[in-house]
Amino acid sequence: MNEKYMTYLRQNWKKIGLSTAILIFLIVLGVLIFYTIEFNIPPKTSNNTVYVAGNGSGDFNCDGKDDQVEINQALEYVAKNPQFSTVHLKGPNTYVISDSILIGNNTTLEGDTTAVVKLEDNANWPVSKPMITQMDSTGVYGVTIKGFEINGNHDKNEDKKKGQGYYNMIKFLDAENVDAHGMYMHDGHGDGLRVERGFNIKFYNNRVYKLGHDGLFAIDCLNVEAWNNRITCRTNSGLRVWNSNHVKFHDNVIDSFYHWSAGGSGIQIEKTTGVVNDVEVYNNTIYHTYGPGIWLIGYGEAYPKEEAQNVHIYKNTLYNTGTNPSIDWVGGIVTSGFYDTLIERNVFDGVYHAAIIQMYPPSSEDRDSSVDLSPQGTGYSTIVRNNIIIDTQKRKKDPEGTGYAVINYLPETHSFVLENNCLYNNKGGNYKNASSTTDISANPLFVNHSKHDYHLKQNSPCIRAGYVSSDSSKGIEGSGNKTNIGRYD
Numbered sequence: 001m002n003e004k005y006m007t008y009l010r011q012n013w014k015k016i017g018l019s020t021a022i023l024i025f026l027i028v029l030g031v032l033i034f035y036t037i038e039f040n041i042p043p044k045t046s047n048n049t050v051y052v053a054g055n056g057s058g059d060f061n062c063d064g065k066d067d068q069v070e071i072n073q074a075l076e077y078v079a080k081n082p083q084f085s086t087v088h089l090k091g092p093n094t095y096v097i098s099d100s101i102l103i104g105n106n107t108t109l110e111g112d113t114t115a116v117v118k119l120e121d122n123a124n125w126p127v128s129k130p131m132i133t134q135m136d137s138t139g140v141y142g143v144t145i146k147g148f149e150i151n152g153n154h155d156k157n158e159d160k161k162k163g164q165g166y167y168n169m170i171k172f173l174d175a176e177n178v179d180a181h182g183m184y185m186h187d188g189h190g191d192g193l194r195v196e197r198g199f200n201i202k203f204y205n206n207r208v209y210k211l212g213h214d215g216l217f218a219i220d221c222l223n224v225e226a227w228n229n230r231i232t233c234r235t236n237s238g239l240r241v242w243n244s245n246h247v248k249f250h251d252n253v254i255d256s257f258y259h260w261s262a263g264g265s266g267i268q269i270e271k272t273t274g275v276v277n278d279v280e281v282y283n284n285t286i287y288h289t290y291g292p293g294i295w296l297i298g299y300g301e302a303y304p305k306e307e308a309q310n311v312h313i314y315k316n317t318l319y320n321t322g323t324n325p326s327i328d329w330v331g332g333i334v335t336s337g338f339y340d341t342l343i344e345r346n347v348f349d350g351v352y353h354a355a356i357i358q359m360y361p362p363s364s365e366d367r368d369s370s371v372d373l374s375p376q377g378t379g380y381s382t383i384v385r386n387n388i389i390i391d392t393q394k395r396k397k398d399p400e401g402t403g404y405a406v407i408n409y410l411p412e413t414h415s416f417v418l419e420n421n422c423l424y425n426n427k428g429g430n431y432k433n434a435s436s437t438t439d440i441s442a443n444p445l446f447v448n449h450s451k452h453d454y455h456l457k458q459n460s461p462c463i464r465a466g467y468v469s470s471d472s473s474k475g476i477e478g479s480g481n482k483t484n485i486g487r488y489d
Contacts, residue, residue, distance in 0.1 A: 049086040050074045054093035067095040072102050079104035079135065089148055091115035098123065102135045103143055111148025113184075119167055121156040127164065130171035130194070139174035146181050152188025154212065160189055162212030162235045168194050169211075181205045191217045199223055203239075210234040210257050218244045220274065227251045233266070233289065240268040247279040256290040258323070265295035266321065271308050271337065272300035279311045286318045287452075291330055293321035293351065297360060298337025302376040309339035314346065315487045317454060322352035325396035329361045332389075335382055336360040336410060337375030344385040345466070347454045347487050353395035353402045354432075356384055358416070359409040378413045385419040386466035388444050388454070388486040392426035403428030420467040422485045440465065444486060455488045462486050 051058040052074050060070040074087045085107060089095060091114030098120045103109055109132070111117075119131060131150065134140035150169045160166040168190035172178055175198040182205050185192040189212035195201050198221040208215040208231040215231045218224045221244040231238035231254045238254035241247050247269070254266035266286035269279055276298070286293040294316075298308045313333065322330030332348045332355040335341060348355035358380075360373045384406065394403040405426045408416055411433045418436035422444050430441070445460040447453045456462055462485035483489075 048084050049088050050078055050084055051088050051090055052095075053090040054095065055090075058090055062093070062095055064094065064096055066098050068097040068099045068101050071095065071097075075101070075103055075107065075109070075135075078107055082106075086110060088112075089115040089117070091148070094118050094151075096120050097131065100130060101132045103132065103140070103145075104135045105140055106142035108144040108146070110144070110146045113147060113149070115148040116151055117148065118151040119153040119157065121153065122159070123153075123157055123167070124159070125167060127166055128168075128171075129166075130168040130190075132170045134172055134175070137173070139176070140172050140178075141176040143172070143175070143177070144179040144181075145170060146179070146183065149184040149186075150188075150192075151186060152190075152211070154187040154189055154210070157189065162189050164189075166190055166212075168213070170194065171196075173197060176200060178202070183207070184209075185215070186210055188212050191215070193217070195219070195221055197221070201225070204228050206230075208232070208238070212236075214238070214240040214268075216240065218242070218247075220244060222246050224248070225250075229253075231255075231266075232257050233264070236264045237268040237295070238266050238286075240270065241276075241279070242270040243272060243274040243276065245275050245278050249281045249284065251283045252285075254284065254286045255288045256323070258288065258290075264291035265289060265334075266293050266318075268295045269297070269311060270295075271298040271303075273303075275307045276311075276338075277306060277309045281311070281313045282315050284316045286316065287320050288323060289321045290324040291322065291327065292332065292334040293318040294333045295329075296333065296335040296338055296341065297373060298375050299360065299371075299373045300376070305339045305377075305379070308337060309341075311338055311341045313341070313343045316346045317349075317452070317487060318346065318351055318355075319349040319452060320351065322395060327361070328353075328395060328397050329357075329359060330395050330397075331355065331357045331407075333357070334359060336373075336414065337377075337380060338382075339380055341382045342385070343382060344387065345483075345485070345487055346387045348387065348389045348392070348405075349449075349452070349454070350391045350393055352393050354404045354407040354428075355387070355389040355392055355426075356382070356405075356416075357407045357409065358382060358414040359407070375413065380410075380414045381417065382414070383417045383419070384421060385417075386421065386483065386485045388422045388424075388462060389426060390422075390424040390444065392428065394427055401428070401432070404432045405430045406432070406434045408433035420465065420485060422462050422465070438467065440485075454486060456484060456486060 089111030091112035094116040166189040171194045186209040196219045203226040233256045331353040332351040389405040416434040421439045442461040445457040447455040464482040466483040466485045
């Protein structure tokens with residue numbers, strides 16, 4: 001019997017081998033299908049990236065409705081499989097979402113420039129529900145969001161008010177190492193990127209247009225940097241920090257959408273609690289803002305000097321800021337409640353009200369409830385050095401007594417130190433409740449004033465006419481004991 005069996009095997013070995021191979025293949029295929037279904041393993045991942053598409057070419061594929069479902073499946077897969085790190089949204093495609101996109105730790109959510117995440121029409125989401133947020137309510141870390149477009153679909157969701165916490169585009173709580181760059185964010189109800197209780201927040205190379213609140217809003221954060229952003233405000237600020245420290249805002253271009261509903265300041269630095277004593281604002285161009293170009297305000301309960309001091313604002317250009325006809329706290333830089341603020345080597349051209357003003361709004365005129373914005377301490381000082389201030393205009397609301405270079409409305413608690421500034425052709429005059437023995441009054445002779453080229457001609461009176469102190473902050477270079485007045489060396 002064994003001999004007959006062996007003869008059978010020899011005569012039919014090819015058929016048996018083929019059948020065995022088919023059986024093994026089917027078993028392996030069944031296991032693969034089981035694991036693919038059970039664990040949602042994408043079949044076409046590559047380079048640590050999971051792809052989402054709208055044309056069937058992705059690992060997960062959307063159909064233009066409830067597209068957060070497939071995007072979240074991809075993000076969940078990356079969160080569960082550490083060998084993958086990135087979810088890529090393929091374009092050209094518009095991903096319409098009816099619920100939040102949820103991102104996990106150590107994850108990149110990126111996309112083609114032609115990939116658009118869009119809020120659905122008539123979304124009717126509750127307040128504080130963002131378009132993109134974290135998976136885990138306890139916190140998030142190591143998140144990068146880059147490269148694609150977010151459309152807040154403002155005009156098809158006008159049942160909700162702007163600036164009230166609806167439809168923030170990206171929002172994180174208790175976040176560490178957040179990086180948002182190369183994004184196009186537009187037509188929203190709330191913030192572009194909002195981080196509360198964060199550390200190491202970077203926001204750069206973004207285009208932000210007509211949002212309903214701030215482009216970047218960092219609250220109770222440390223190490224916040226924003227640079228090379230192009231921002232057009234609609235309702236509030238381009239860049240804003242509240243009770244945050246170790247902040248750098250630089251090389252941004254910020255203006256306002258000109259409309260009756262248009263917004264506040266280009267850059268806002270706000271302190272009520274905590275420590276705010278390491279903030280630099282430099283190399284920005286801020287123009288045509290509805291509110292102040294830069295608003296620096298401390299208020300609330302009294303706080304020690306070291307908690308609100310040493311803000312450094314330098315080498316910025318501000319022109320035609322403060323166009324709002326409905327509020328009086330407009331201007332170039334409006335400040336109150338901070339100690340030893342250093343404002344140096346900026347150019348102010350044609351700003352409304354005054355270039356630099358010590359004041360605070362008498363009440364929160366543009367908010368639903370009144371807030372006392374007055375600082376509670378005394379001895380607040382602002383050093384204004386080596387700036388060019390020209391063509392200051394009277395503000396549009398209550399213009400009488402405005403149009404100066406520098407105004408101090410709070411002489412009992414605030415003071416100016418004015419050193420080596422160049423003042424020229426300011427409608428109301430140079431000073432109101434302030435004075436200087438070293439400022440000069442002369443045409444600064446710009447290379448091309450009409451085109452906002454504020455480099456100095458060779459015969460400018462501002463060349464080497466500035467003052468450099470022994471403790472002048474970094475980023476300001478002089479020649480011997482003299483430097484140029486204005487932004488440019």
